[in-house]
Amino acid sequence: MNVRVLGCHGSGQLVPGENGPVQCGTCGFLINEELLVDAGTVGSRLYLEEQRRIRLVLLTHLHFDHIRELPTLADNLVGEIEEPVVIAAIPEVLDGLRRHIFNGTVYPDFFRLPDPVKPVFVSRELLPGQETLLCGLGVTPIPVNHVVPTVGFLIREQRRTVLFSGDTYQTDALWQAAGDVDALQAAFIECSFSDEMAELARVAKHLTPALLAEEFAKLAKPEVPVYAYHLKPRFRAQIRQELGGLGIRHLTALEEGQTLVL
Ligand SMILES: [Zn+2]
């Protein structure tokens, strides 16, 4: 499975890095060139030709940082695709997209445009805990613990599975489901705030490095590579330092533009 990081932070910002400035983007992961997990960053990091190959967008939840470039993608694809792009999510997310974003006021309704018979987007409801075969991949959404209805995803290509936590605070169902997976290749786990911001993390329902370690321990698979993501750019240096001190064997903070073969 090929995972290309289009954006992996909890906000958009230019920050200083070791080798010059880093353009932090909100979350968007392109899998096997045709499946997108979250649409925080997509149009701004891909050539049109690459955007035309996207067949499916999985959304973890409705928060703006995870959907913000979905309107951009829709606009770019008008007249460019033969078949609509499938937007797959739990019902709360699909309803919210229609009501709050593609409502004719904030943005045109690309679930009906340019032609109701052949729109840019079609929606597909996902049932929590059930695997659906999409783009040749098994996709299982698992509800997690965030301030709005949110899922993490298990994404399986034949026997190889990767996990995306989605935005979450402490949770159990995700780790139970992932614990049952034989060949877990990687766990992408959110880590938004530094340890000294534990109270904010609790209220906003996100993880800190110490909480990430507790959550990962629930999985009981210490050999699985962990990629921390959704770091808030303002606290990036501090969070990375704390992650480095956790003693988790295969833990790295995900980098913008990185491509992983899993
Ligand atoms: Zn977020």
Ligand SMILES: [Zn+2]
């Ligand atoms: Zn969120």
